[in-house]
Amino acid sequence: MKETPIRVLVVDDQAIVRKGICALLAEIDDIEVIGEAGNGVEAVAQAAVLKPDVVLMDLVMPVMDGIEATHRITRDQGLRVLVLTSFAGDDKVFPAIKAGALGYLLKDSMPDALLQAIRQVYRNEPSLHPTIARKVLYEMQQPAQQPPTPDPLTDRELEVLRLVAQGISNREIADHLVVTEATVRSHVSNILSKLHLANRVQATLYALQEGLTSLSEGLQNSER
16 A cells, blocks of 8 residues: 655745755655745645645745744644755754754755655654754753753653654664653653753754763764
8 A cells, every 4th residue: 555645835935946846856756745835924824724744944035934934833733844944054053943843954955865854854853964963052052941840851761862862763762662652752742841842853952962962873863
């Protein structure tokens, strides 16, 4: 039986770029473009109606930028966002991740990297190149909006966090720990709640900051 394709909403204010991405994705069997948007307002509206599996989000757009659109889509609709942009500066990278983006890719990446990133984000796995991770880690200076809960992570939650920070999927973590995927999902949910984090990317960056994993290990699966 053929698997249901990954449903993607493509958001970019430049029509030629948007059409080029759509043409590329149209050739891929396991990915289907279900809509397009030319600015953040359109993206939020389209996402609410179409409920895509992945929103491929440009950042610099008129009317509403991609960072605000990402925040609204992830916060209000619970959808996965993969940023695709030309900008790698800290004024774009960190706010996009804080807004809830699960992946961050540059437009000069190879097509295969885009396809891999879409599939990773669809699986709820971070897709963030270690170079971007380093920039975010070294340059982010904004304090958290609220401090971590006084309730500390358990030993098992710390173990799960280290594995998450290595880019390992829930299924692989479950196999490694000899538990069910549901148990892993529960641990991940508890970790994000206790640390006031939005997703696995932010959890990975937290683990890097706290020395729970290294840059060579963190997000290593993004390059596979």
